[in-house]
Amino acid sequence: MTSSPEGAVSGEANLRRFFHDVATPLSAVSLHLERAARLASRGEDPSDALATARRELERAFALFEQGRENLLAGPSGG
């Protein structure tokens, strides 16, 4: 995968950054979906929670695409 220790370190750091970036909106998605389910079960309107979940899912997709590009182009992506 890597040709030098520096490359390995930087590759690992990039990978960690990628996981962090994607995991944050995914947390929001799961929390807001859960919230929507609770609201719906109480007969309340879940549309705001669903809209937030959808927006955050789109953000996660965008970050995923961007991270994949960066990682594949970077030193560890080879």
Next chain:
Amino acid sequence: MRVLIVEDDVATRKGLEQAIRDLGGETKSVGTAGEANRAVEDFNPEVLVVDVHLPDGDGIEVFRTASEADPGRDGIVITGQGSLDSAVEALRAGVSDYLVKPLRPAQLEVVFQRLTSRRGLQSEVESLRDELQETGKLGELIGRSESMRKIFETIRRVAKSNAPVLITGQSGTGKEVVARTIHRLSRRSSMPFVAFNCGAISPTLIESELFGHERGAFTGADKRRIGYFEEANGGTLFLDEITEMGAELQVKLLRVLEAKTVRRVGGSQDLRVDVRLISATNRDPQEGIRDGKLREDLYYRLNVFPIELPPLSSRREDIPLLAEHFRRHIEEQENSGVTGWDPKAIELLARHDWPGNVRELRNVVHRACVMSEKGTIGPDVVRELLPRQETPAGPRPPRPRSDSKKTAKRGARS
């Protein structure tokens, strides 16, 4: 339960806030370490849910600061990069749970239910403690006098902290009982309590007893031995008669307290230890410093929380309560059929001077139970057991060192 959420991502923060409210929490949420530090002051949270990476600082540090201000606070750390280093750091800072993103609502619910249940138990324990204090007991300590009430309050406060405590008081006043009570009321209560009497061991052996030794470190060291510091790791080490420790060893003890590491005699590695130190002396520490028995720098390091135990003669109102407590305890063990006290017997006990303090009173009660017929303990038995005193009862000046315990005790998990 008041919960402060510290998370820079707005959508996650809002999601957390709503989820925790649905779980019954009262929430406040902020996005930076600076805002969090201010919110800790204003909102006084019981629990902090903190993201490790914040735009202006470290979430674990935010929790550490909040926890130093009130050690009763719980922390849940969340991170997007589940690295081992940050998990270890979070646990060292005393957080209750560590969650890795993406967060799962079910996981959050489990963590909160566990926390709610633990805090519920804690508050039950607190109320029991209050109740015990009302009835004149705190752990094994007995007393309704003003001086003992103040000591109970100090003990309850210091038990929440990790700061070193120095207990002073004449022999027999209950210094070790106080140390055990602090340990039992502390967060370390499930870890070992180790008691060591520095006056009971030859000065040349104290170092290897305290710090342990490697095999072959000296003649007779045929195997590696773990010292009291390592044995007490995670718990409390009680060092009695601290002024009996040699000056050279006091320097080493000071180094251990500062570096939080110990090195076994003959060893080459510094071993990290997490030990709460409680020390005690029956000398006046200032006098110990003047006489060169106690290093001044060590004294200041040990004396973060001083507790001075009064002699029994200065809290005579506690004598009936103590006498009855010991009688019941002895009765439970020996089933001698002694059911109580004749008021005149109690009066005699209350007028006695008790140079040996609570320990002497306990011994007299024990002998009185053994010597009495079934029924109540009468004044004749007590009169026979009490040595004649030339001076009338009253406050006594501090006594010089008298009987010192001659056995070192290794502690057991308590």
